[in-house]
Amino acid sequence: MVAAALQTVPEAGRSIAVDAVSHRFDLEGKPLPVLDDVSFDIEPGAFVALLGPSGCGKSTLLRLVAGLDHPVAGSIKVDGAKVGDPDPSRILVFQDPTLFPWRTVRANVALGLEAQGILKTEGRRVDAAIRMVGLEGFDKAYPHQLSGGMAQRVALARALVNRPNLLLLDEPLGKLDSLTRLAMQAELVSLWQQTGLTAVLVTHDVEEAIFLAQRVIVFGPRPARIVADLPVDLPYPRHRGDPQLADLRRQALGHLGLEASW
Template sequence: MSNEILMEVKSVDRTYMDANNHTVEALRNINLSIKRGEFLSIIGPSGCGKTTLLRLLAGLDVPEAGVITLEGKEVKGPHPDRGYVFQQSSLFPWLTVEKNIASGLKARGVYKENKDEIAQYIKMIGLTGFEKVYPHQISGGMAQRVAIARSLINHPAALLLDEPMGALDAFTRADLQDKILELWKENKTTMILVTHDVDEALYLSDRVVIMSPRPGKISEILEVSLPRPRQKNSQDFMILRSSILEKLHLASTVPQVEYTI
């Protein structure tokens, strides 16, 4: 990770109308600098505007006040320089694994000159042998790997991850976390993850952005200096976990032992 700033969020506000025609203030005065090559996680209580912020970074939504820039240029809409991975894989069900990945190239009109990269990315995500398989024939974790490869093959400056592991079982989730870390190290792509999982944020991130309840504001940015690979049951990890949970008002100062059966 360098100290060079890749993206900046400057004094951003966002409100919208809910189903009952009431004004909802989703974000208020968000200021954030995202470094090139870092892994940044955004956590906070439900409804605090995490996904709204991610959609603004992607250009899928626009702020009512403030500005978002990528490499000094204002973000005004979606672009392949910002990949986006949804909670559900959102693969095209009528396309095979390799054709889903190729769709990223075709959308940019660069398929012919870059099609040789498809096999490279299939190998990178660990799905060699599944090239001709359709989405309904693979697991949720495998489908998310394909969705990530479909974004990464465009060589984005930043990959935006909207709880891509939220619907997965514990074992598949842990496996995908490790694969995402591997891809991050290999590609040196800036990654920005929205998650509800404090352990996930600490395991993956260089920094964790903690957001307050609506209207969403950044209450703190925590540097995670733990060496990798990180052990989720280590004392230092548990101390950081406890600290974040306290800030989120979700736990006492002493973390409780959790079991997955």
């Protein structure tokens, strides 16, 4: 019922079509290519992981899908429409929770509704989102009073309160301690299942990608190009000790040129 308050339409996830996208940065006048002719499609409601070495350009790809930057070449379409400016239906969750330190947990979660001017009428969505990430009772806390895991949960609630159709996760668990991280991986899966949105997770953690996603797209080093597209055809809830996961993990590491460590 909590999910119902956050998601009116079930199966509301969006499709993404990335077509021949290339991108580069200007680094002191020299062009630095970060994405090289990347193409893939994601069907509505899927959970897809983008896996690759640090700094390969996968986060840049996520920013392009969010609309924070625009690709130099190629096109990105969400539900058939070209991506323009940032929009609350496509929410990016960063590696750092980047909560606004001057706002309480509640006011942080309410940020999107306030910015869109619908906080008065839709205020109950704030409570629903806080409950969804299990932070009831922390409404009035300030960010500096929260642990890393709690702060990242607030960041997730701040995203979910907008009823996004597309959740873009840029290594959201990257800075958490390993136990919190395992707990939050399971929470991410359950949030995704409850809301039915499309989730794209950028990570450099092979196990995390395979444990969470239905499909893992593997990128090579910068400029990023796709080196493999692995379906993970296992039902949820998954078990970390599953031999099929171990096999997929070996495959993924092989594509990243790290099979020797297996």
